[in-house]
Amino acid sequence: xxxxxxxxxxxxxxxxxxxxxxxxxxxxxxxxxxxxxxxxxxxxxxxxxxxxxxxxxxxxxxxxxxxxxxxxxxxxxxxxxxxxxxxxxxxxxxxxxxxxxxxxxxxxxxxxxxxxxxxxxxxxxxxxxxxxxxxxxxxxxxxxxxxxxxxxxxxxxxxxxxxxxxxxxxxxxxxxxxxxxxxxxxxxxxxxxxxxxxxxxxxxxxxxxxxxxxxxxxxxxxxxxxxxxxxxxxxxxxxxxxxxxxxxxxxxxxxxxxxxxxxxxxxxxxxxxxxxxxxxxxxxxxxxxxxxxxxxxxxxxxxxxxxxxxxxxxxxxxxxxxxxxxxxxxxxxxxxxxxxxxxxxxxxxxx
Ligand code: SIN
Numbered sequence: 001x002x003x004x005x006x007x008x009x010x011x012x013x014x015x016x017x018x019x020x021x022x023x024x025x026x027x028x029x030x031x032x033x034x035x036x037x038x039x040x041x042x043x044x045x046x047x048x049x050x051x052x053x054x055x056x057x058x059x060x061x062x063x064x065x066x067x068x069x070x071x072x073x074x075x076x077x078x079x080x081x082x083x084x085x086x087x088x089x090x091x092x093x094x095x096x097x098x099x100x101x102x103x104x105x106x107x108x109x110x111x112x113x114x115x116x117x118x119x120x121x122x123x124x125x126x127x128x129x130x131x132x133x134x135x136x137x138x139x140x141x142x143x144x145x146x147x148x149x150x151x152x153x154x155x156x157x158x159x160x161x162x163x164x165x166x167x168x169x170x171x172x173x174x175x176x177x178x179x180x181x182x183x184x185x186x187x188x189x190x191x192x193x194x195x196x197x198x199x200x201x202x203x204x205x206x207x208x209x210x211x212x213x214x215x216x217x218x219x220x221x222x223x224x225x226x227x228x229x230x231x232x233x234x235x236x237x238x239x240x241x242x243x244x245x246x247x248x249x250x251x252x253x254x255x256x257x258x259x260x261x262x263x264x265x266x267x268x269x270x271x272x273x274x275x276x277x278x279x280x281x282x283x284x285x286x287x288x289x290x291x292x293x294x295x296x297x298x299x300x301x302x303x304x305x306x307x308x309x310x311x312x313x314x315x316x317x318x319x320x321x322x323x324x325x326x327x328x329x330x331x332x333x334x335x336x337x338x339x340x341x342x343x344x345x346x347x348x349x350x351x
Pocket of ligand 1 (some may be wrong): 165
């Protein structure tokens with residue numbers, strides 16, 4: 001598993017170019033849909049899948065699996081163009097691009113749905129809600145997860161399913177093992193009110209930044225630390241700008257794969273089935289390999305030797321849990337008390 005080289009700077013020019021690409025691609029999108037529809041399942045076309053992480057991550061590998069399945073099952077008639085590492089769209093503009101028809105598939109992290117009007121997705125961000133991935137799946141692979149995906153229709157999106165990355169850990173240029181260690185640290189977070197509240201509860205200063213800008217912001221000292229699963233930490237090269245990784249396993253990071261109603265409904269029925277089925281298998285594949293990807297990244301990080309990997313003691317964990325407990329109550333209104341209750345019921349019924 002290769003770490004990425006220090007990423008390119010995000011220049012004003014690249015932002016302008018991305019904007020231009022969005023406008024141009026928006027124009028082209030109609031032809032993707034039109035080709036798919038008019039062809040009645042015989043004309044070639046290409047599905048664009050944009051995501052922000054490296055290819056050698058659970059999400060990156062799922063995208064590649066989807067590409068291979070679609071191309072093989074359509075006999076090469078349907079292509080899948082993958083744009084990893086935010087090369088086409090990033091956290092700021094990917095949802096808009098999907099709604100405009102400038103891209104057909106995204107897999108944003110669940111934390112990124114709150115700011116576009118789906119605050120219930122932020123329940124996945126609650127610190128220490130899930131003891132393990134099996135518990136997360138009680139929700140994502142059950143009726144509650146299906147209800148959450150169905151809500152996306154309100155914005156003419158179609159949720160194709162969920163997939164895992166794994167549990168997040170805290171990194172900085174110092175240990176982050178007890179609440180006292182966080183005081184005054186500027187911590188990069190995703191745009192989630194729950195994550196904001198979590199960092200504030202630890203007396204850290206949350207700073208919302210797009211994923212593609214995180215490593216650079218760490219390198220420049222714009223922020224002091226961050227939280228991510230190890231596969232993201234390693235493949236983004238964050239270990240070269242963070243001296244300590246504390247294995248706090250305090251929160252979950254997963255994805256919802258989304259497409260637009262406009263695109264899906266333009267497909268001929270057999271193509272729609274093919275795309276849905278290929279994605280179902282690609283997501284199952286991601287869920288199968290996610291743990292191993294994170295374990296491999298941890299092994300690579302240990303072999304690298306430049307980052308101190310710290311394991312909190314049982315006492316540290318008690319303190320961390322206590323410090324962030326208020327976030328559950330404080331954010332219940334935003335997430336929706338019924339969603340929270342249903343999630344807790346699903347977890348309780350896990351037995
Ligand atoms: C991702 O895994 O898609 C990015 C997560 C982040 O923004 O921290």
